[in-house]
Amino acid sequence: MISVKNLHKSFGHHEILKGISNHVEEQEVVVVIGPSGSGKSTFLRCLNGLESLTSGEIEIAGMNLTGPKTDIHKLRQHVGMVFQQFNLFRHLTILENITIGPRKVKKQSTAEANAIARELLAKVGLPGKEQRYPDELSGGQQQRVAIARALAMKPDVMLFDEPTSALDPEMVGEVLQVMKNLAIEGMTMVVVTHEMGFAREVGHRVLFMDEGYIVEEGKPSDLFSNPQMERTKSFLAKVL
Amino acid sequence: MNVVWDNLPVILGGLALTIQYSIIAIILMVVIGLVAALMRLSKLAPLRWIASAYVEMFRSTPLLVQLFFIVLGLPAILPLNQWVGQLTYPIVAAALTLSLNEGAYVTEIIRAGILGVDKGQKEAALSVGMTDFQTMRYIVLPQAFKRMIPPLVNQAAQTIKDTSLLAPVGVAELVYKGEIVIAATFASFTIWTLIAALYFIIIFSVSKCSAYLERRLQVDKR
Numbered sequence: 001m002i003s004v005k006n007l008h009k010s011f012g013h014h015e016i017l018k019g020i021s022n023h024v025e026e027q028e029v030v031v032v033i034g035p036s037g038s039g040k041s042t043f044l045r046c047l048n049g050l051e052s053l054t055s056g057e058i059e060i061a062g063m064n065l066t067g068p069k070t071d072i073h074k075l076r077q078h079v080g081m082v083f084q085q086f087n088l089f090r091h092l093t094i095l096e097n098i099t100i101g102p103r104k105v106k107k108q109s110t111a112e113a114n115a116i117a118r119e120l121l122a123k124v125g126l127p128g129k130e131q132r133y134p135d136e137l138s139g140g141q142q143q144r145v146a147i148a149r150a151l152a153m154k155p156d157v158m159l160f161d162e163p164t165s166a167l168d169p170e171m172v173g174e175v176l177q178v179m180k181n182l183a184i185e186g187m188t189m190v191v192v193t194h195e196m197g198f199a200r201e202v203g204h205r206v207l208f209m210d211e212g213y214i215v216e217e218g219k220p221s222d223l224f225s226n227p228q229m230e231r232t233k234s235f236l237a238k239v240l
Numbered sequence: 241m242n243v244v245w246d247n248l249p250v251i252l253g254g255l256a257l258t259i260q261y262s263i264i265a266i267i268l269m270v271v272i273g274l275v276a277a278l279m280r281l282s283k284l285a286p287l288r289w290i291a292s293a294y295v296e297m298f299r300s301t302p303l304l305v306q307l308f309f310i311v312l313g314l315p316a317i318l319p320l321n322q323w324v325g326q327l328t329y330p331i332v333a334a335a336l337t338l339s340l341n342e343g344a345y346v347t348e349i350i351r352a353g354i355l356g357v358d359k360g361q362k363e364a365a366l367s368v369g370m371t372d373f374q375t376m377r378y379i380v381l382p383q384a385f386k387r388m389i390p391p392l393v394n395q396a397a398q399t400i401k402d403t404s405l406l407a408p409v410g411v412a413e414l415v416y417k418g419e420i421v422i423a424a425t426f427a428s429f430t431i432w433t434l435i436a437a438l439y440f441i442i443i444f445s446v447s448k449c450s451a452y453l454e455r456r457l458q459v460d461k462r
Contacts, residue, residue: 050363077369087364091383101368104378146364153368 001026001157001188002047007056009042016042018212020056024157027186031199031220034209035235040192043209044161047190048079061156077105080150084162086142088134088149094121095130098149106153113152120148124178140171144178151182158182160191176202196239200224208232243427244434251431254417255438261335261413262400262442268339269399270392273346278376280351291347298344303337304405310337311409334406342399349391353384386457393450397443404439414438 002024009017016039024030032040045051047058049065049072058065061078089097098120099113108116121127124144134142143163150158160179164172176198183189183202193199199206200220207217208227216223216232224240227233279291298306311333315321321329357380365375407416418435422428 048367050366073366073369073371076367079367081364081367083360083364083367085360087358087360089361089364089379089383091386100378101370104374105369149364149368 001028001061002190003057003059004047005057007043007046007058008054009039009046009051010054015054016212017046017054020212020214022207022214022217024188024190026188029183029187029189029191029202029204030207031203031205032190032192032207032209033194033196033199033235033239034207034215038209039212040209041161044159044190044192047157047159048076048081050081073105077153078156080153080155080158082143082146082150082158082160082163084165086134086139086146086166088142088146090134092133093130094126094132094134094137094145097134097145098152101149101153116152117148120151121145123151123181124148125174138171139167140174143167143171143175147175147178147182157188157190160189160193162192162194164193164195194239196224208235210235243421243425243430247421247425247431250417250421251414251434251438254412254414257411258400258403258413259442261338261403261406261411262396264335265338265342265399265403266396268335269342269346269395272339272343273350276343276347277350277354280347281354294340295344295347298341303341303402304408306341307334307337307405307409330410334409334411338399338402338406342395342402345395345398346392349388349395350384352391353388354380356387357383386454389450389454389457393447396446396450400443400446401439 002022004020004022007017007020008015020039020043022030032043034040042051046053047060047065053066056066061075063075063078064070065072065075088094089100092100095114095117098117099108099110102108102113102116103110118127118130121129124147126141126144126148129137129141129145134145137145147158147163163179164175167175172195176195179189179191179198180202191198191203203220205217206220206223208215208223208229208231210231216227216229223232224236227236276291276294279287280295282288282291311330314333315329320333323329324332354376361379361383362375365379366372370378403411403413404415406413407419410416414435418431422431425431
Protein backbone atom coordinates (compact mmCIF):
# COMPACT_ATOMS: atom_id res chain seq x y z
CA MET A 1 0.00 0.00 0.00
CA ILE A 2 2.87 2.37 0.78
CA SER A 3 6.42 1.97 -0.37
CA VAL A 4 9.11 4.50 0.51
CA LYS A 5 12.60 4.31 -0.97
CA ASN A 6 15.53 6.32 0.32
CA LEU A 7 13.50 9.40 1.23
CA HIS A 8 15.51 12.54 1.94
CA LYS A 9 14.07 15.88 2.99
CA SER A 10 15.92 19.09 3.76
CA PHE A 11 14.72 22.51 4.83
CA GLY A 12 17.45 24.76 3.49
CA HIS A 13 20.72 23.27 4.69
CA HIS A 14 19.06 21.39 7.51
CA GLU A 15 18.45 17.75 6.65
CA ILE A 16 15.36 16.42 8.47
CA LEU A 17 15.03 13.00 6.82
CA LYS A 18 18.28 11.25 6.02
CA GLY A 19 17.21 8.27 3.97
CA ILE A 20 13.97 6.58 5.00
CA SER A 21 12.90 3.31 3.39
CA ASN A 22 9.88 1.33 4.43
CA HIS A 23 6.91 -0.64 3.25
CA VAL A 24 3.36 -0.65 4.61
CA GLU A 25 1.03 -3.52 3.72
CA GLU A 26 -2.67 -3.23 3.05
CA GLN A 27 -4.69 -3.20 6.31
CA GLU A 28 -1.53 -2.74 8.31
CA VAL A 29 -1.43 -0.29 11.23
CA VAL A 30 2.02 1.26 11.56
CA VAL A 31 2.76 3.48 14.52
CA VAL A 32 5.66 5.94 14.32
CA ILE A 33 7.22 7.02 17.62
CA GLY A 34 10.26 9.06 18.50
CA PRO A 35 11.41 12.26 20.21
CA SER A 36 10.22 15.62 18.87
CA GLY A 37 12.40 16.83 16.03
CA SER A 38 13.10 13.28 14.93
CA GLY A 39 11.35 13.89 11.59
CA LYS A 40 8.31 11.68 12.13
CA SER A 41 5.74 14.37 11.26
CA THR A 42 7.78 15.46 8.25
CA PHE A 43 7.90 11.82 7.11
CA LEU A 44 4.12 11.56 7.37
CA ARG A 45 3.57 14.85 5.54
CA CYS A 46 5.80 13.67 2.70
CA LEU A 47 3.49 10.68 2.19
CA ASN A 48 0.67 12.84 0.79
CA GLY A 49 2.88 15.51 -0.73
CA LEU A 50 2.16 18.25 1.83
CA GLU A 51 5.95 18.46 2.04
CA SER A 52 7.92 18.09 -1.16
CA LEU A 53 10.70 15.54 -1.13
CA THR A 54 14.31 16.47 -1.66
CA SER A 55 15.01 13.03 -3.13
CA GLY A 56 13.73 9.48 -2.98
CA GLU A 57 10.64 7.65 -4.16
CA ILE A 58 7.19 7.17 -2.67
CA GLU A 59 4.44 4.92 -3.91
CA ILE A 60 1.12 5.16 -2.14
CA ALA A 61 -2.38 3.83 -2.87
CA GLY A 62 -1.18 2.48 -6.21
CA MET A 63 0.20 5.82 -7.38
CA ASN A 64 3.70 7.12 -7.72
CA LEU A 65 3.95 10.35 -5.73
CA THR A 66 7.31 11.23 -7.21
CA GLY A 67 6.42 10.58 -10.87
CA PRO A 68 6.52 13.59 -13.17
CA LYS A 69 2.99 13.03 -14.44
CA THR A 70 1.38 12.31 -11.09
CA ASP A 71 -1.74 14.34 -10.30
CA ILE A 72 -1.07 15.12 -6.65
CA HIS A 73 -4.67 16.21 -6.07
CA LYS A 74 -5.97 12.89 -7.39
CA LEU A 75 -3.52 11.04 -5.16
CA ARG A 76 -4.62 12.95 -2.06
CA GLN A 77 -8.22 11.83 -2.62
CA HIS A 78 -7.03 8.33 -1.74
CA VAL A 79 -4.91 9.35 1.25
CA GLY A 80 -6.81 10.73 4.24
CA MET A 81 -5.05 12.92 6.77
CA VAL A 82 -5.83 13.91 10.35
CA PHE A 83 -3.90 16.81 11.88
CA GLN A 84 -2.72 17.59 15.37
CA GLN A 85 -4.66 20.88 15.38
CA PHE A 86 -7.79 19.30 13.74
CA ASN A 87 -7.89 22.07 11.11
CA LEU A 88 -11.65 21.94 10.68
CA PHE A 89 -12.92 24.62 8.31
CA ARG A 90 -14.01 27.26 10.79
CA HIS A 91 -16.51 29.01 8.53
CA LEU A 92 -18.44 25.82 7.70
CA THR A 93 -20.85 23.70 9.72
CA ILE A 94 -19.87 20.20 10.79
CA LEU A 95 -21.95 18.74 7.97
CA GLU A 96 -20.35 21.07 5.41
CA ASN A 97 -16.91 20.28 6.75
CA ILE A 98 -17.46 16.62 5.96
CA THR A 99 -19.27 17.06 2.65
CA ILE A 100 -17.24 19.82 0.99
CA GLY A 101 -14.52 17.42 -0.18
CA PRO A 102 -16.88 14.85 -1.72
CA ARG A 103 -19.05 17.57 -3.24
CA LYS A 104 -16.35 19.77 -4.75
CA VAL A 105 -13.67 17.19 -5.47
CA LYS A 106 -15.67 14.05 -6.26
CA LYS A 107 -18.70 15.99 -7.55
CA GLN A 108 -21.07 14.00 -5.34
CA SER A 109 -24.60 15.34 -5.08
CA THR A 110 -25.37 17.20 -1.86
CA ALA A 111 -28.00 14.61 -0.90
CA GLU A 112 -25.60 11.71 -1.34
CA ALA A 113 -22.75 13.51 0.45
CA ASN A 114 -25.07 14.47 3.34
CA ALA A 115 -26.25 10.88 3.74
CA ILE A 116 -22.67 9.60 3.91
CA ALA A 117 -21.71 12.38 6.32
CA ARG A 118 -24.56 11.52 8.68
CA GLU A 119 -23.50 7.88 8.68
CA LEU A 120 -19.92 8.88 9.45
CA LEU A 121 -21.00 11.23 12.23
CA ALA A 122 -22.91 8.39 13.82
CA LYS A 123 -19.87 6.18 13.42
CA VAL A 124 -17.58 8.62 15.26
CA GLY A 125 -20.23 9.06 17.95
CA LEU A 126 -21.42 12.57 17.07
CA PRO A 127 -24.94 12.27 15.67
CA GLY A 128 -26.96 15.48 15.83
CA LYS A 129 -24.01 17.87 15.55
CA GLU A 130 -24.55 18.50 11.83
CA GLN A 131 -25.48 22.17 12.10
CA ARG A 132 -22.90 23.17 14.69
CA TYR A 133 -19.73 25.09 13.93
CA PRO A 134 -16.29 23.70 14.85
CA ASP A 135 -15.70 26.29 17.58
CA GLU A 136 -18.81 25.05 19.40
CA LEU A 137 -17.34 21.57 19.82
CA SER A 138 -14.74 20.27 22.26
CA GLY A 139 -11.30 19.30 21.00
CA GLY A 140 -12.07 15.61 21.12
CA GLN A 141 -15.29 16.14 19.19
CA GLN A 142 -13.52 18.28 16.61
CA GLN A 143 -10.88 15.64 16.06
CA ARG A 144 -13.55 12.98 15.57
CA VAL A 145 -15.21 15.24 12.97
CA ALA A 146 -11.81 15.62 11.30
CA ILE A 147 -11.56 11.83 11.09
CA ALA A 148 -15.06 11.68 9.57
CA ARG A 149 -14.06 14.40 7.08
CA ALA A 150 -11.09 12.34 5.93
CA LEU A 151 -13.16 9.13 5.75
CA ALA A 152 -15.84 10.80 3.62
CA MET A 153 -13.40 10.71 0.70
CA LYS A 154 -13.27 6.90 1.05
CA PRO A 155 -9.48 6.84 1.30
CA ASP A 156 -7.31 3.75 0.92
CA VAL A 157 -4.88 4.92 3.60
CA MET A 158 -5.27 7.17 6.64
CA LEU A 159 -2.41 9.26 8.00
CA PHE A 160 -2.61 10.54 11.57
CA ASP A 161 -0.23 13.32 12.64
CA GLU A 162 -0.19 13.31 16.46
CA PRO A 163 -4.00 13.26 16.56
CA THR A 164 -4.27 13.42 20.35
CA SER A 165 -1.38 15.74 21.22
CA ALA A 166 -3.51 18.89 21.31
CA LEU A 167 -6.28 17.33 23.41
CA ASP A 168 -7.11 17.57 27.09
CA PRO A 169 -6.29 14.23 28.72
CA GLU A 170 -9.92 13.25 29.27
CA MET A 171 -10.64 13.54 25.54
CA VAL A 172 -7.78 11.40 24.31
CA GLY A 173 -9.65 8.16 24.89
CA GLU A 174 -12.65 8.96 22.68
CA VAL A 175 -10.40 9.76 19.71
CA LEU A 176 -8.22 6.69 20.19
CA GLN A 177 -11.36 4.55 20.37
CA VAL A 178 -12.51 5.80 16.97
CA MET A 179 -9.06 5.06 15.55
CA LYS A 180 -9.06 1.63 17.10
CA ASN A 181 -12.42 0.83 15.48
CA LEU A 182 -11.02 1.93 12.14
CA ALA A 183 -8.05 -0.38 12.56
CA ILE A 184 -10.34 -3.28 13.41
CA GLU A 185 -12.33 -2.61 10.22
CA GLY A 186 -9.14 -3.08 8.28
CA MET A 187 -8.13 0.48 7.38
CA THR A 188 -4.49 0.89 6.43
CA MET A 189 -3.11 3.44 8.89
CA VAL A 190 0.12 5.27 9.63
CA VAL A 191 -0.04 6.94 13.02
CA VAL A 192 2.51 9.36 14.46
CA THR A 193 1.81 9.47 18.18
CA HIS A 194 3.12 9.66 21.71
CA GLU A 195 0.38 7.30 22.93
CA MET A 196 2.43 4.22 23.73
CA GLY A 197 -0.64 2.37 24.97
CA PHE A 198 -2.29 2.79 21.57
CA ALA A 199 0.91 1.71 19.79
CA ARG A 200 1.11 -1.41 21.87
CA GLU A 201 -2.57 -2.33 21.66
CA VAL A 202 -3.54 -1.37 18.11
CA GLY A 203 -0.28 -1.18 16.15
CA HIS A 204 0.87 -4.08 14.04
CA ARG A 205 4.32 -2.61 13.69
CA VAL A 206 6.16 0.24 15.41
CA LEU A 207 8.83 2.44 13.82
CA PHE A 208 11.16 4.28 16.16
CA MET A 209 12.60 7.39 14.50
CA ASP A 210 15.42 9.60 15.70
CA GLU A 211 17.43 12.33 13.97
CA GLY A 212 16.00 11.61 10.53
CA TYR A 213 16.47 7.85 10.51
CA ILE A 214 14.30 4.85 11.31
CA VAL A 215 16.47 3.55 14.11
CA GLU A 216 14.52 0.41 14.88
CA GLU A 217 11.27 -1.27 13.93
CA GLY A 218 9.36 -4.31 15.01
CA LYS A 219 6.21 -5.76 16.49
CA PRO A 220 5.02 -3.63 19.42
CA SER A 221 5.41 -6.50 21.86
CA ASP A 222 9.04 -7.02 20.81
CA LEU A 223 10.05 -3.40 20.46
CA PHE A 224 8.57 -2.23 23.73
CA SER A 225 9.72 -5.13 25.90
CA ASN A 226 12.99 -5.93 24.20
CA PRO A 227 14.45 -2.96 22.29
CA GLN A 228 17.78 -3.66 20.59
CA MET A 229 19.26 -0.24 20.00
CA GLU A 230 20.66 2.04 22.71
CA ARG A 231 18.70 5.05 21.48
CA THR A 232 15.44 3.12 21.50
CA LYS A 233 16.13 1.94 25.01
CA SER A 234 16.87 5.41 26.34
CA PHE A 235 13.77 6.88 24.61
CA LEU A 236 11.47 4.16 25.92
CA ALA A 237 12.94 4.49 29.38
CA LYS A 238 11.82 8.14 29.37
CA VAL A 239 8.31 7.68 28.03
CA LEU A 240 7.13 4.33 29.42
CA MET B 241 -31.06 79.47 2.39
CA ASN B 242 -32.35 80.60 -0.98
CA VAL B 243 -28.90 79.98 -2.42
CA VAL B 244 -29.24 76.34 -1.47
CA TRP B 245 -32.74 75.90 -2.82
CA ASP B 246 -32.08 77.71 -6.06
CA ASN B 247 -28.99 75.70 -6.83
CA LEU B 248 -30.04 72.36 -5.41
CA PRO B 249 -30.73 70.75 -8.83
CA VAL B 250 -27.18 71.59 -9.97
CA ILE B 251 -25.62 70.32 -6.76
CA LEU B 252 -27.67 67.12 -6.80
CA GLY B 253 -26.63 66.53 -10.40
CA GLY B 254 -23.04 66.62 -9.19
CA LEU B 255 -23.90 64.35 -6.30
CA ALA B 256 -25.37 61.79 -8.71
CA LEU B 257 -22.11 61.69 -10.62
CA THR B 258 -20.11 61.40 -7.39
CA ILE B 259 -22.21 58.40 -6.40
CA GLN B 260 -21.91 56.79 -9.84
CA TYR B 261 -18.14 57.17 -9.91
CA SER B 262 -17.91 55.87 -6.34
CA ILE B 263 -19.92 52.74 -7.09
CA ILE B 264 -17.95 51.95 -10.24
CA ALA B 265 -14.60 52.58 -8.54
CA ILE B 266 -15.48 50.52 -5.46
CA ILE B 267 -16.55 47.54 -7.56
CA LEU B 268 -13.52 47.79 -9.84
CA MET B 269 -11.05 48.32 -7.00
CA VAL B 270 -12.16 45.08 -5.36
CA VAL B 271 -11.93 43.14 -8.64
CA ILE B 272 -8.52 44.63 -9.45
CA GLY B 273 -7.34 44.17 -5.87
CA LEU B 274 -8.37 40.52 -5.81
CA VAL B 275 -6.62 39.73 -9.09
CA ALA B 276 -3.47 41.63 -8.10
CA ALA B 277 -3.41 40.05 -4.62
CA LEU B 278 -3.64 36.55 -6.11
CA MET B 279 -0.87 37.50 -8.55
CA ARG B 280 1.31 38.72 -5.68
CA LEU B 281 0.82 35.36 -3.95
CA SER B 282 1.35 33.36 -7.14
CA LYS B 283 4.07 30.75 -7.55
CA LEU B 284 4.97 32.34 -10.89
CA ALA B 285 7.58 35.04 -10.38
CA PRO B 286 6.62 37.22 -13.40
CA LEU B 287 3.05 37.53 -12.10
CA ARG B 288 4.40 38.58 -8.71
CA TRP B 289 6.67 41.21 -10.30
CA ILE B 290 3.90 42.71 -12.42
CA ALA B 291 1.54 42.99 -9.46
CA SER B 292 4.22 44.44 -7.18
CA ALA B 293 5.21 47.00 -9.81
CA TYR B 294 1.57 48.02 -10.18
CA VAL B 295 1.06 48.44 -6.44
CA GLU B 296 4.27 50.41 -5.94
CA MET B 297 3.60 52.69 -8.91
CA PHE B 298 0.12 53.67 -7.82
CA ARG B 299 0.95 53.91 -4.13
CA SER B 300 4.01 56.07 -4.62
CA THR B 301 2.53 58.84 -6.75
CA PRO B 302 -0.37 61.20 -5.89
CA LEU B 303 -3.78 60.36 -7.28
CA LEU B 304 -4.14 63.87 -8.66
CA VAL B 305 -0.92 63.50 -10.64
CA GLN B 306 -2.06 60.09 -11.91
CA LEU B 307 -5.33 61.63 -13.06
CA PHE B 308 -3.62 64.49 -14.88
CA PHE B 309 -1.14 62.08 -16.42
CA ILE B 310 -3.65 59.53 -17.69
CA VAL B 311 -6.62 61.76 -18.50
CA LEU B 312 -4.74 64.73 -19.96
CA GLY B 313 -1.11 63.62 -20.42
CA LEU B 314 -1.45 60.37 -22.33
CA PRO B 315 -3.70 61.74 -25.11
CA ALA B 316 -0.94 64.23 -25.89
CA ILE B 317 1.29 61.42 -27.19
CA LEU B 318 -1.28 58.76 -28.11
CA PRO B 319 -4.49 59.31 -30.09
CA LEU B 320 -6.53 57.74 -27.27
CA ASN B 321 -9.27 60.32 -27.71
CA GLN B 322 -9.81 59.14 -31.27
CA TRP B 323 -9.74 55.46 -30.40
CA VAL B 324 -12.10 55.62 -27.48
CA GLY B 325 -14.07 58.71 -28.40
CA GLN B 326 -13.48 62.38 -27.76
CA LEU B 327 -16.09 62.53 -25.00
CA THR B 328 -15.81 58.98 -23.71
CA TYR B 329 -12.08 58.89 -23.07
CA PRO B 330 -11.90 61.37 -20.17
CA ILE B 331 -14.89 59.73 -18.45
CA VAL B 332 -13.54 56.19 -18.81
CA ALA B 333 -9.95 57.18 -18.06
CA ALA B 334 -10.92 59.06 -14.91
CA ALA B 335 -12.94 56.13 -13.58
CA LEU B 336 -10.20 53.67 -14.46
CA THR B 337 -7.42 55.73 -12.91
CA LEU B 338 -9.35 56.15 -9.69
CA SER B 339 -10.08 52.38 -9.60
CA LEU B 340 -6.46 51.46 -10.27
CA ASN B 341 -5.25 53.81 -7.55
CA GLU B 342 -7.65 52.47 -4.91
CA GLY B 343 -7.08 48.92 -6.20
CA ALA B 344 -3.42 49.17 -5.20
CA TYR B 345 -4.41 49.62 -1.57
CA VAL B 346 -7.09 46.93 -1.82
CA THR B 347 -4.44 44.54 -3.17
CA GLU B 348 -2.55 44.85 0.09
CA ILE B 349 -5.72 44.53 2.18
CA ILE B 350 -6.73 41.31 0.41
CA ARG B 351 -3.22 39.92 0.45
CA ALA B 352 -2.94 40.49 4.20
CA GLY B 353 -6.38 38.89 4.68
CA ILE B 354 -5.37 35.78 2.76
CA LEU B 355 -2.06 35.48 4.62
CA GLY B 356 -3.92 35.86 7.91
CA VAL B 357 -5.82 32.60 7.41
CA ASP B 358 -4.21 29.77 9.36
CA LYS B 359 -1.94 27.58 7.22
CA GLY B 360 -3.64 24.47 8.60
CA GLN B 361 -6.88 25.43 6.81
CA LYS B 362 -5.12 25.28 3.47
CA GLU B 363 -3.38 22.01 4.30
CA ALA B 364 -6.64 20.40 5.38
CA ALA B 365 -8.30 21.46 2.12
CA LEU B 366 -5.42 20.12 0.05
CA SER B 367 -5.47 16.87 2.02
CA VAL B 368 -9.01 16.06 0.87
CA GLY B 369 -7.83 16.50 -2.71
CA MET B 370 -8.86 20.09 -3.45
CA THR B 371 -6.88 21.95 -6.09
CA ASP B 372 -5.13 25.21 -5.23
CA PHE B 373 -8.00 27.09 -6.85
CA GLN B 374 -10.71 25.20 -4.92
CA THR B 375 -8.77 25.70 -1.69
CA MET B 376 -8.65 29.44 -2.31
CA ARG B 377 -12.27 29.66 -3.47
CA TYR B 378 -14.02 27.54 -0.84
CA ILE B 379 -11.75 27.63 2.20
CA VAL B 380 -9.27 30.52 2.31
CA LEU B 381 -11.10 33.45 0.68
CA PRO B 382 -14.39 33.08 2.62
CA GLN B 383 -12.43 33.19 5.88
CA ALA B 384 -10.13 35.96 4.67
CA PHE B 385 -13.07 38.06 3.48
CA LYS B 386 -14.56 38.44 6.94
CA ARG B 387 -11.42 39.95 8.38
CA MET B 388 -11.05 42.16 5.32
CA ILE B 389 -14.38 43.95 5.80
CA PRO B 390 -13.23 46.72 8.18
CA PRO B 391 -10.20 47.80 6.12
CA LEU B 392 -12.23 47.49 2.91
CA VAL B 393 -14.91 49.80 4.31
CA ASN B 394 -12.16 52.27 5.19
CA GLN B 395 -10.91 52.10 1.65
CA ALA B 396 -14.43 52.53 0.25
CA ALA B 397 -14.83 55.71 2.34
CA GLN B 398 -11.47 56.93 1.04
CA THR B 399 -12.60 56.19 -2.53
CA ILE B 400 -15.79 58.22 -2.16
CA LYS B 401 -13.76 61.16 -0.87
CA ASP B 402 -11.18 60.73 -3.62
CA THR B 403 -13.82 61.22 -6.32
CA SER B 404 -13.51 64.93 -5.43
CA LEU B 405 -10.11 64.85 -7.14
CA LEU B 406 -11.88 64.14 -10.41
CA ALA B 407 -13.08 67.77 -10.54
CA PRO B 408 -9.74 69.18 -11.79
CA VAL B 409 -9.77 66.81 -14.79
CA GLY B 410 -13.23 67.90 -15.78
CA VAL B 411 -15.64 65.42 -14.24
CA ALA B 412 -18.70 67.41 -13.23
CA GLU B 413 -19.14 65.79 -9.84
CA LEU B 414 -20.07 67.38 -6.54
CA VAL B 415 -17.02 69.63 -6.03
CA TYR B 416 -16.99 70.70 -9.67
CA LYS B 417 -20.65 71.71 -9.54
CA GLY B 418 -20.09 73.41 -6.20
CA GLU B 419 -17.38 75.60 -7.68
CA ILE B 420 -19.68 76.57 -10.54
CA VAL B 421 -22.42 77.58 -8.13
CA ILE B 422 -19.98 79.54 -5.97
CA ALA B 423 -18.59 81.35 -9.01
CA ALA B 424 -22.11 82.53 -9.79
CA THR B 425 -23.33 83.26 -6.24
CA PHE B 426 -20.18 83.94 -4.12
CA ALA B 427 -21.84 81.87 -1.34
CA SER B 428 -18.73 79.87 -0.59
CA PHE B 429 -19.46 79.23 3.09
CA THR B 430 -22.98 77.92 2.48
CA ILE B 431 -22.13 75.79 -0.53
CA TRP B 432 -18.99 74.21 0.98
CA THR B 433 -20.97 73.41 4.12
CA LEU B 434 -23.63 71.76 2.00
CA ILE B 435 -21.07 69.75 0.07
CA ALA B 436 -19.27 68.58 3.22
CA ALA B 437 -22.62 67.55 4.71
CA LEU B 438 -23.51 65.56 1.60
CA TYR B 439 -20.19 63.64 1.68
CA PHE B 440 -20.69 62.99 5.37
CA ILE B 441 -24.18 61.58 4.87
CA ILE B 442 -23.08 59.17 2.14
CA ILE B 443 -19.99 57.88 3.91
CA PHE B 444 -21.63 57.67 7.31
CA SER B 445 -24.45 55.54 5.89
CA VAL B 446 -21.98 53.27 4.11
CA SER B 447 -20.07 52.60 7.32
CA LYS B 448 -23.32 51.99 9.26
CA CYS B 449 -24.47 49.46 6.66
CA SER B 450 -21.17 47.65 6.77
CA ALA B 451 -21.14 47.52 10.57
CA TYR B 452 -24.50 45.78 10.31
CA LEU B 453 -23.17 43.40 7.66
CA GLU B 454 -20.16 42.60 9.80
CA ARG B 455 -22.31 41.80 12.83
CA ARG B 456 -24.50 39.49 10.74
CA LEU B 457 -21.49 37.57 9.49
CA GLN B 458 -20.08 37.21 12.99
CA VAL B 459 -23.29 35.72 14.34
CA ASP B 460 -23.94 33.24 11.54
CA LYS B 461 -20.43 32.11 10.84
CA ARG B 462 -17.83 32.20 13.49
